[in-house]
Amino acid sequence: MENIEQFLIQKIEELSFTEISKDDLLWTDKILDSIIIVELAVAIEIQFGIKIPNGDIIVENFDSIDLIAEYIIKAKG
Numbered sequence: 001m002e003n004i005e006q007f008l009i010q011k012i013e014e015l016s017f018t019e020i021s022k023d024d025l026l027w028t029d030k031i032l033d034s035i036i037i038v039e040l041a042v043a044i045e046i047q048f049g050i051k052i053p054n055g056d057i058i059v060e061n062f063d064s065i066d067l068i069a070e071y072i073i074k075a076k077g
Helices: 002-016 034-048 065-076
Strands: none
Touching: 002 034, 002 065, 034 065
């Protein structure tokens, strides 16, 4: 899970031009906007070989590094 978290932090910082921590609320604090969310989802799909349905791109899955990492792990099966 640590590798997933490192990937997410690096990718989000790259896309948002903002330094983040593992505990930041990404969606709630508007670190992620609609464009960054889509770019992040595409990067996750490529990196981890999963498909993220549009309906899964919601605050409950994408508001923190932990939530996104948990989503990736579940999606990978």
